[in-house]
Amino acid sequence: xxxxxxxxxxxxxxxxxxxxxxxxxxxxxxxxxxxxxxxxxxxxxxxxxxxxxxxxxxxxxxxxxxxxxxxxxxxxxxxxxxxxxxxxxxxxxxxxxxxxxxxxxxxxxxxxxxxxxxxxxxxxxxxxxxxxxxxxxxxxxxxxxxxxxxxxxxxxxxxxxxxxxxxxxxxxxxxxxxxxxxxxxxxxxxxxxxxxxxxxxxxxxxxxxxxxxxxxxxxxxxxxxxxxxxxxxxxxxxxxxxxxxxxxxxxxxxxxxxxxxxxxxxxxxxxxxxxxxxxxxxxxxxxxxxxxxxxxxxxxxxxxxxxxxxxxxxxxxxxxxxxxxxxxxx
Amino acid sequence: xxxxxxxxxxxxxxxxxxxxxxxxxxxxxxxxxxxxxxxxxxxxxxxxxxxxxxxxxxxxxxxxxxxxxxxxxxxxxxxxxxxxxxxxxxxxxxxxxxxxxxxxxxxxxxxxxxxxxxxxxxxxxxxxxxxxxxxxxxxxxxxxxxxxxxxxxxxxxxxxxxxxxxxxxxxxxxxxxxxxxxxxxxxxxxxxxxxxxxxxxxxxx
Numbered sequence: 242x243x244x245x246x247x248x249x250x251x252x253x254x255x256x257x258x259x260x261x262x263x264x265x266x267x268x269x270x271x272x273x274x275x276x277x278x279x280x281x282x283x284x285x286x287x288x289x290x291x292x293x294x295x296x297x298x299x300x301x302x303x304x305x306x307x308x309x310x311x312x313x314x315x316x317x318x319x320x321x322x323x324x325x326x327x328x329x330x331x332x333x334x335x336x337x338x339x340x341x342x343x344x345x346x347x348x349x350x351x352x353x354x355x356x357x358x359x360x361x362x363x364x365x366x367x368x369x370x371x372x373x374x375x376x377x378x379x380x381x382x383x384x385x386x387x388x389x390x391x392x393x394x395x396x397x398x399x400x401x402x403x404x405x406x407x408x409x410x411x412x413x414x415x416x417x418x419x420x421x422x423x424x425x426x427x428x429x430x431x432x433x434x435x436x437x438x439x440x441x442x443x444x445x446x447x448x449x450x451x452x453x454x455x456x457x458x459x460x461x462x463x464x465x466x467x468x469x470x471x472x473x474x475x476x477x478x479x480x481x482x483x484x485x486x487x488x489x490x491x492x493x494x495x496x497x498x499x500x501x502x503x504x505x506x507x508x509x510x511x512x513x514x515x516x517x518x519x520x521x522x523x524x525x526x527x528x529x530x531x532x533x534x535x536x537x538x539x540x541x542x543x544x545x546x547x548x549x550x551x552x553x554x555x556x557x558x559x560x561x562x563x564x565x566x567x568x569x570x571x
Numbered sequence: 572x573x574x575x576x577x578x579x580x581x582x583x584x585x586x587x588x589x590x591x592x593x594x595x596x597x598x599x600x601x602x603x604x605x606x607x608x609x610x611x612x613x614x615x616x617x618x619x620x621x622x623x624x625x626x627x628x629x630x631x632x633x634x635x636x637x638x639x640x641x642x643x644x645x646x647x648x649x650x651x652x653x654x655x656x657x658x659x660x661x662x663x664x665x666x667x668x669x670x671x672x673x674x675x676x677x678x679x680x681x682x683x684x685x686x687x688x689x690x691x692x693x694x695x696x697x698x699x700x701x702x703x704x705x706x707x708x709x710x711x712x713x714x715x716x717x718x719x720x721x722x723x724x725x726x727x728x729x730x731x732x733x734x735x736x737x738x739x740x741x742x743x744x745x746x747x748x749x750x751x752x753x754x755x756x757x758x759x760x761x762x763x764x765x766x767x768x769x770x771x772x773x774x775x776x
Contacts, residue, residue: 249610294605294647317614319605320647348737349648352690356643356652379741386740440597440606457741459605464743 249438253295253315260302264565267305268333274326276302277312281334287405287414288312288334291343291398292327293350294319296437296538297458299566300394307571308562309402310343318437318538319459321349327357331366339367339411341418343398345390346374347459369411371418373397375425375546377486378455378464389457392496392535392546393425396558399567403560417557421548426486428479429544431456431463431500435537454478456544458500458537472507476514479545484522489549492527494558495519496546501536503543508532511543519547527555534566572670577771578634579623584770585763586616592759599752603739608650608752615646615654630669631676635662649737650753653687653700654760660686677711684708691736698734698746700753702726707761715765722761726754 246252254271261269268277282288291301292314301313311334316322331340340361344354351372358368373390401418409417431453434443437460444460447453452475455464470478497512499505512531519526527550535544550558561570589596593609600608618641628634635658643655661683665671671679684704693699703725710721729751737753739746 316647317611318607320607320611321649321651323644323647323651325644347649348691349651352649352652353647386736389741437606439610440601444601444606457738459738461603461605461738462742462745464741464745 244436244438246438249441252438253317256295256298257302257315260565267565270329273329274315274322275312275330275333276305276315277330277333278306278310280307281311282336283311284336285338286336286408287338287411288331288336288340289343289398289402289405289414290314290327290330290334290340291394292316292322292330293345293347294321294459297536299533300535301398303566304395304398304564306562306564308406308560309398309564309567311340318439321347321353324353324357324360327354328360328364331357331361331368332364335366339369341401341405341411341414342368342370343394343401343418344370344372345394346372346387347389348386350390367411369415371397371401371415371422373422375422375427376457377426377428377482378457391429391458392427392498392544393422393548395496395534395567396425396494396546396548397421399562400554400557402562403557406560417554421554424549425546426483427544427546428482429456429458429463429500429542430454430475430479431540431542432469433502433539433541434462435460435501435540437538452542455482456537456540456542458535460537460540472511473514473517475543476511476518476545480515480518480522483545483547484524487549489524489547491549491551492525492555493519494548494550495526495529496534497529497531498535498544498546499533500540500542500544501533502539502541505532508543515545528558572672573631573676574670575627575629575631575634577767578631579627580767580770581764582616582623582634582638583620584767585760586620588759588763588766589613589616589756596752596756599750599755603734603742603746603749604752605738607648608756611646611648611650612654612756615642615651618642618645630667631671632662632665632667635659635665649691650756653691653753656690657683657687657704659683673711673715677708680711681708693736696732697736698729698732698739698751698754699736700751700757702729702732702751703754703757703761707758715768719758719762719765722758726750726758729754
């Protein structure tokens, strides 16, 4: 194991201390694991709180700031945060206009945020929740926990964050967040398993010359293993898996997301192939984002997320945002 | 009769078993989960033993409420709320008595397991901790030792199952052939029940 860490037990706390030093515009409570924008609560405006396991950076702490999240709660690596963190975050950012919890559809996140919502409501904070479940690699059925929440989380946090910044009421911000989720689909591919600090070795074995299709963001294997493919072949599989699931009638936002260990050189090349497949399938692209945004530690590979948008969602997407991980227009 | 002291011994024994088996739990969690079940539970049970050493609540219910709250506040993931709910649900069903019979405890533990099933939405055969807990409460009439054996068999029986809840469910058929880490840790908790009873008998004989 070669990792730039001290000991596995302090990985998250160490990262938070470093984040605090790099971002004075954030209040980082290392002990209680809550990251809050310094000017919170913003009077009269809905607050957005998200969180999840660490190891997905810049998600979620890197998306705290004007135009996006009000606060984030990082858990242990790949482990949901605990309700105490979310209650503390909600109390820190609520201006009286209510708080929207953005929750990825993983059992741990769902259960902890549900408990947190009850506790926060007991304290008089109005809470709404949106569940992100965009991953088409997991077929939804009565017998599974449903689709995973992955890349669409970025779209939901950015667009709902812009709506909150405009001063829209809680029920409207929640409705927009739901609309973004319902119009988003993702598919991911791993070229290598990741190594968690606690385990110190790859979470699954992927022999050289093979790849995993349909992976999530927690180092778990995907749905299918295949011999290595070219970037163009992978783009065909990923985009077609998404478009087989839904047919966008409007232009889409495209996120070509690195899983953590794939360089931008490869991601931009992959994006060229993704754009080719989208053009072949007649899908118009309003805006594309390429980079490492919803990662899985040092996993190599990429995911594609498409979000069908209308004029309002595009306007909110383009609105200024100023966070550690996403910044434009201000 | 079981008093607060017995329940403190149960949870302390469980913490020691989790400590001993943490690496195995994490190992079981790598092929079908995210390789942290052992580390997460160890963190939670360390907090439980610390809290119990500090406070030593007077009733069985208070022990379980305190321990459950610690697990919810420290474990994270799905295991935190689920194990926290198991202990708190069991405690709630015990009422405020200073001592309870084994039969009363068995009924309360069943209520705790039912609370877990409601929260997680899992049924028997979904390849979760329920597959160890439910056989254990069914066997409790025959004693804690029988429950330990039933839980262990239940955990082993998750190997051929396809997961339908939790992170392993996202792997579909590929979850088959691996023992569920949650069922395995649940079996440890039940084993600790039998162990602490045997320890108690040793110390009084």
